[in-house]
Amino acid sequence: MKMALLVLGAPCSSQASLTALRFAHAALSSGHQIYSVFFYQDGVYCALNETGLGNSAESWQKLQSDHRFDLSICVGATQKRGLTLPEDGRPPQINGFALSGLGQLADATLQADRLLTFGA
Amino acid sequence: MLERSVKHLLFLIRSAPYTSLRGAEGVEAALAASVFDQQIALLWMDDGVYQLLNDQQGEALSRQPVAKMVPALHLYDIDHIFVCARSMTERGLVPDDLVVPDDNRSFKLLATAEISDLIQAQDQVLSF
Numbered sequence: 532m533k534m535a536l537l538v539l540g541a542p543c544s545s546q547a548s549l550t551a552l553r554f555a556h557a558a559l560s561s562g563h564q565i566y567s568v569f570f571y572q573d574g575v576y577c578a579l580n581e582t583g584l585g586n587s588a589e590s591w592q593k594l595q596s597d598h599r600f601d602l603s604i605c606v607g608a609t610q611k612r613g614l615t616l617p618e619d620g621r622p623p624q625i626n627g628f629a630l631s632g633l634g635q636l637a638d639a640t641l642q643a644d645r646l647l648t649f650g651a
Numbered sequence: 652m653l654e655r656s657v658k659h660l661l662f663l664i665r666s667a668p669y670t671s672l673r674g675a676e677g678v679e680a681a682l683a684a685s686v687f688d689q690q691i692a693l694l695w696m697d698d699g700v701y702q703l704l705n706d707q708q709g710e711a712l713s714r715q716p717v718a719k720m721v722p723a724l725h726l727y728d729i730d731h732i733f734v735c736a737r738s739m740t741e742r743g744l745v746p747d748d749l750v751v752p753d754d755n756r757s758f759k760l761l762a763t764a765e766i767s768d769l770i771q772a773q774d775q776v777l778s779f
Contacts, residue, residue, distance in 0.1 A: 537777065539673070572676050608676065633683030640775040641658055641687065651665070651673065651778045 534558055535643035536568040537636065540650030541576035547650025548577045548586035552594065554647070559598055566643045567601035569636045570628065574650060575604045575612060578628040588626040595627070601639075603631035658689040661773040667698035668716060669709070674702050675717050677779025682720075685727040693724070694761070694769065696735035699779075700742060703734065703749040703758070718750040725756060733769065736760040 536555060540547025555565055568591070570577050581589035595602045606623070609616065609630065616630065617623060623630040640646050662681040666674035678693070685691050695703055702717040709716040724732060732752060739745070739760070749758060761769065770776055 539779075571680065572673055607679075611672075633680050634686065636680060637660075637684035637687050640660055640684065640777070641689065643775075646775045646777065648778050 532644045533564045533566045533642070535566050535639035535646040537639075537646060537648045538568065538570045538574035538577060538650060539572045539648065541573040542579075542582055542584055542587050545573065545650050547574065548591075549584070551647075551649040552586055552590055554649070555594060559594075565598060565600040567603060567635070567639045568595075569601075569631075569639055570604040571608055571633075571636065572605075572650075573612070575609045575614060578604050578609075578625045579614070580626065588628070592627045601635070602628050603635050604628045605636070606630040606632060658774040659692070659772060660684055660689055661692045661694060661770065661776045663776060663778045664693060664695045664699035664702060664717075665697040666702075666779060668702045668707070669712055669714060673779050674699050675714075677777070678702075678717050678720060680777065680779070681729065682727050685729055688728075690731065691727075691729045692731035692733065692769070692773070693729060694733040694735065694766065695758075696738045696766070698738075698742075700734060700738045700744060700749075704744075705748060705750050721750050722753045724752065730756070732756070732758050733761050733766075734758040735766060736762055 536551050538551045542548050581587045664674045664677050707716040
Protein backbone atom coordinates (compact mmCIF):
# COMPACT_ATOMS: atom_id res chain seq x y z
CA MET A 532 0.00 0.00 0.00
CA LYS A 533 1.21 3.49 -0.86
CA MET A 534 1.04 5.77 2.18
CA ALA A 535 1.25 9.48 2.82
CA LEU A 536 1.95 10.87 6.28
CA LEU A 537 0.88 14.28 7.60
CA VAL A 538 2.74 15.48 10.71
CA LEU A 539 1.18 18.36 12.66
CA GLY A 540 3.09 18.37 15.98
CA ALA A 541 6.41 19.89 17.04
CA PRO A 542 9.22 17.60 18.27
CA CYS A 543 9.24 18.45 21.97
CA SER A 544 5.63 19.41 22.64
CA SER A 545 4.05 16.49 20.83
CA GLN A 546 4.58 12.81 20.20
CA ALA A 547 3.50 13.24 16.57
CA SER A 548 6.91 13.14 14.91
CA LEU A 549 8.24 10.18 16.88
CA THR A 550 5.08 8.15 16.30
CA ALA A 551 5.13 9.03 12.62
CA LEU A 552 8.80 7.99 12.33
CA ARG A 553 8.18 4.67 14.07
CA PHE A 554 5.10 4.07 11.96
CA ALA A 555 7.07 4.83 8.80
CA HIS A 556 9.81 2.37 9.81
CA ALA A 557 7.23 -0.32 10.57
CA ALA A 558 5.29 0.28 7.35
CA LEU A 559 8.45 0.12 5.23
CA SER A 560 9.58 -3.06 7.00
CA SER A 561 6.20 -4.60 6.22
CA GLY A 562 6.67 -3.95 2.53
CA HIS A 563 4.51 -0.83 2.19
CA GLN A 564 5.63 2.25 0.32
CA ILE A 565 5.86 5.75 1.75
CA TYR A 566 4.87 8.21 -1.01
CA SER A 567 5.47 11.38 0.99
CA VAL A 568 5.68 12.92 4.44
CA PHE A 569 4.26 16.44 4.73
CA PHE A 570 4.93 18.65 7.73
CA TYR A 571 2.25 21.29 8.38
CA GLN A 572 1.32 23.60 11.26
CA ASP A 573 3.67 23.03 14.21
CA GLY A 574 5.08 20.01 12.41
CA VAL A 575 7.40 22.34 10.48
CA TYR A 576 9.54 22.55 13.63
CA CYS A 577 10.57 18.95 12.91
CA ALA A 578 12.83 20.31 10.17
CA LEU A 579 15.03 22.01 12.73
CA ASN A 580 18.29 20.48 13.91
CA GLU A 581 18.26 17.27 15.86
CA THR A 582 17.44 17.80 19.53
CA GLY A 583 18.45 14.43 20.93
CA LEU A 584 14.83 13.30 21.03
CA GLY A 585 15.29 11.21 17.90
CA ASN A 586 12.44 12.83 16.02
CA SER A 587 13.86 15.86 14.24
CA ALA A 588 15.63 16.58 10.98
CA GLU A 589 18.41 14.02 11.17
CA SER A 590 16.08 11.10 11.90
CA TRP A 591 13.79 11.94 8.99
CA GLN A 592 16.68 12.59 6.60
CA LYS A 593 18.19 9.22 7.38
CA LEU A 594 14.91 7.43 6.66
CA GLN A 595 14.40 9.40 3.47
CA SER A 596 17.91 8.71 2.18
CA ASP A 597 17.25 4.96 2.52
CA HIS A 598 13.77 4.96 1.03
CA ARG A 599 13.46 7.98 -1.26
CA PHE A 600 10.13 9.65 -0.54
CA ASP A 601 9.04 13.30 -0.65
CA LEU A 602 9.96 15.08 2.57
CA SER A 603 8.14 18.42 2.48
CA ILE A 604 7.37 21.27 4.84
CA CYS A 605 4.73 23.92 4.20
CA VAL A 606 6.38 27.22 3.36
CA GLY A 607 3.40 29.26 4.64
CA ALA A 608 3.44 27.54 8.03
CA THR A 609 7.22 27.97 8.15
CA GLN A 610 7.04 31.71 7.57
CA LYS A 611 4.19 32.13 10.03
CA ARG A 612 6.34 30.56 12.73
CA GLY A 613 9.38 32.68 11.99
CA LEU A 614 11.68 29.95 10.68
CA THR A 615 14.41 31.48 8.58
CA LEU A 616 14.37 30.48 4.95
CA PRO A 617 17.59 30.16 2.93
CA GLU A 618 18.19 33.30 0.90
CA ASP A 619 19.88 31.96 -2.20
CA GLY A 620 17.99 30.80 -5.26
CA ARG A 621 18.64 27.05 -5.02
CA PRO A 622 15.63 24.74 -4.67
CA PRO A 623 14.34 26.04 -1.32
CA GLN A 624 14.83 23.63 1.58
CA ILE A 625 15.61 23.53 5.28
CA ASN A 626 17.87 20.67 6.38
CA GLY A 627 16.87 18.59 3.39
CA PHE A 628 13.12 19.16 3.83
CA ALA A 629 11.74 20.66 0.62
CA LEU A 630 9.82 23.90 1.11
CA SER A 631 6.51 23.31 -0.52
CA GLY A 632 2.87 24.39 -0.50
CA LEU A 633 -0.48 22.90 0.42
CA GLY A 634 -0.81 21.76 -3.17
CA GLN A 635 1.81 19.15 -2.33
CA LEU A 636 -0.42 17.89 0.48
CA ALA A 637 -3.40 17.78 -1.86
CA ASP A 638 -1.28 15.80 -4.35
CA ALA A 639 -0.39 13.31 -1.61
CA THR A 640 -4.09 12.77 -0.78
CA LEU A 641 -4.73 11.95 -4.43
CA GLN A 642 -1.69 9.74 -5.09
CA ALA A 643 -1.58 7.71 -1.88
CA ASP A 644 -3.87 4.84 -0.98
CA ARG A 645 -4.00 6.05 2.62
CA LEU A 646 -3.11 9.32 4.30
CA LEU A 647 -2.43 9.22 8.04
CA THR A 648 -2.41 12.29 10.27
CA PHE A 649 -0.13 12.46 13.31
CA GLY A 650 -0.66 15.09 15.98
CA ALA A 651 -4.28 16.09 15.55
CA MET B 652 -10.48 1.65 -1.35
CA LEU B 653 -12.99 2.84 -3.93
CA GLU B 654 -11.75 3.21 -7.48
CA ARG B 655 -13.12 6.34 -9.13
CA SER B 656 -11.73 9.26 -11.03
CA VAL B 657 -12.93 12.01 -8.67
CA LYS B 658 -11.56 11.52 -5.18
CA HIS B 659 -13.66 12.33 -2.15
CA LEU B 660 -11.65 14.20 0.48
CA LEU B 661 -13.09 15.00 3.90
CA PHE B 662 -11.51 17.61 6.16
CA LEU B 663 -12.52 17.30 9.82
CA ILE B 664 -12.24 20.52 11.77
CA ARG B 665 -12.24 19.61 15.45
CA SER B 666 -10.19 22.39 17.06
CA ALA B 667 -11.44 25.50 18.82
CA PRO B 668 -10.57 28.90 17.35
CA TYR B 669 -7.90 31.18 18.82
CA THR B 670 -6.34 28.58 21.16
CA SER B 671 -4.30 27.38 18.21
CA LEU B 672 -4.14 27.83 14.47
CA ARG B 673 -4.96 24.19 13.85
CA GLY B 674 -8.59 24.54 12.77
CA ALA B 675 -8.04 27.64 10.63
CA GLU B 676 -5.05 26.06 8.90
CA GLY B 677 -7.14 22.95 8.33
CA VAL B 678 -9.68 25.03 6.39
CA GLU B 679 -6.79 26.55 4.40
CA ALA B 680 -5.65 23.06 3.46
CA ALA B 681 -9.18 22.30 2.22
CA LEU B 682 -9.18 25.46 0.10
CA ALA B 683 -5.81 24.49 -1.39
CA ALA B 684 -7.12 21.01 -2.20
CA SER B 685 -10.20 22.48 -3.92
CA VAL B 686 -7.98 23.63 -6.79
CA PHE B 687 -7.53 20.02 -7.85
CA ASP B 688 -11.16 19.46 -8.99
CA GLN B 689 -11.92 16.70 -6.50
CA GLN B 690 -14.90 16.51 -4.19
CA ILE B 691 -14.07 18.32 -0.98
CA ALA B 692 -16.23 18.07 2.14
CA LEU B 693 -15.80 19.92 5.42
CA LEU B 694 -17.18 18.65 8.71
CA TRP B 695 -16.95 20.76 11.84
CA MET B 696 -17.20 18.70 15.02
CA ASP B 697 -16.16 18.67 18.69
CA ASP B 698 -14.69 22.07 19.65
CA GLY B 699 -14.45 22.89 15.94
CA VAL B 700 -18.10 23.99 15.96
CA TYR B 701 -16.98 27.08 17.86
CA GLN B 702 -15.15 28.15 14.69
CA LEU B 703 -18.53 28.86 13.11
CA LEU B 704 -20.06 31.08 15.77
CA ASN B 705 -21.60 34.27 14.53
CA ASP B 706 -20.46 37.70 15.73
CA GLN B 707 -16.84 36.79 16.42
CA GLN B 708 -14.42 39.72 16.70
CA GLY B 709 -11.18 37.95 15.90
CA GLU B 710 -9.54 41.25 15.04
CA ALA B 711 -9.16 41.85 18.77
CA LEU B 712 -6.65 38.96 18.72
CA SER B 713 -5.28 39.82 15.27
CA ARG B 714 -7.02 36.77 13.87
CA GLN B 715 -9.36 36.33 10.95
CA PRO B 716 -12.19 34.06 12.15
CA VAL B 717 -12.89 31.00 10.00
CA ALA B 718 -16.55 32.03 10.19
CA LYS B 719 -15.79 35.00 7.93
CA MET B 720 -14.42 32.65 5.24
CA VAL B 721 -17.51 30.43 5.21
CA PRO B 722 -19.65 32.51 2.80
CA ALA B 723 -16.84 32.23 0.23
CA LEU B 724 -16.58 28.42 0.34
CA HIS B 725 -18.90 27.86 -2.61
CA LEU B 726 -16.60 30.03 -4.74
CA TYR B 727 -14.05 27.25 -4.22
CA ASP B 728 -16.70 24.68 -5.25
CA ILE B 729 -16.87 23.48 -1.65
CA ASP B 730 -20.58 22.84 -1.23
CA HIS B 731 -20.52 19.83 1.11
CA ILE B 732 -20.35 21.57 4.47
CA PHE B 733 -21.47 19.69 7.55
CA VAL B 734 -21.73 20.23 11.28
CA CYS B 735 -21.95 17.51 13.93
CA ALA B 736 -25.32 17.81 15.64
CA ARG B 737 -24.15 16.13 18.84
CA SER B 738 -21.19 18.49 19.17
CA MET B 739 -23.61 21.42 18.95
CA THR B 740 -25.95 19.98 21.57
CA GLU B 741 -23.09 19.13 23.93
CA ARG B 742 -22.01 22.78 23.82
CA GLY B 743 -25.47 24.28 24.13
CA LEU B 744 -25.45 25.64 20.59
CA VAL B 745 -28.30 25.87 18.06
CA PRO B 746 -28.10 26.48 14.30
CA ASP B 747 -29.03 30.14 14.76
CA ASP B 748 -25.78 30.65 16.69
CA LEU B 749 -23.75 29.87 13.59
CA VAL B 750 -22.70 32.02 10.66
CA VAL B 751 -24.87 31.69 7.55
CA PRO B 752 -22.93 30.22 4.56
CA ASP B 753 -25.00 32.30 2.17
CA ASP B 754 -28.62 32.92 1.24
CA ASN B 755 -29.00 29.66 -0.68
CA ARG B 756 -27.00 27.34 1.51
CA SER B 757 -26.91 26.14 5.06
CA PHE B 758 -24.80 23.73 7.04
CA LYS B 759 -26.14 20.20 7.01
CA LEU B 760 -26.40 18.93 10.56
CA LEU B 761 -25.32 15.31 10.81
CA ALA B 762 -26.16 12.72 13.44
CA THR B 763 -23.36 10.44 14.60
CA ALA B 764 -24.46 7.53 12.37
CA GLU B 765 -24.57 9.86 9.37
CA ILE B 766 -21.03 10.98 10.15
CA SER B 767 -19.93 7.34 10.08
CA ASP B 768 -21.55 6.96 6.66
CA LEU B 769 -19.88 10.13 5.43
CA ILE B 770 -16.44 8.97 6.56
CA GLN B 771 -17.00 5.54 4.98
CA ALA B 772 -17.69 7.20 1.64
CA GLN B 773 -14.41 9.11 1.55
CA ASP B 774 -11.11 8.29 -0.14
CA GLN B 775 -9.12 10.28 2.41
CA VAL B 776 -9.94 11.92 5.73
CA LEU B 777 -7.72 14.63 7.20
CA SER B 778 -8.22 15.72 10.79
CA PHE B 779 -7.42 19.17 12.15
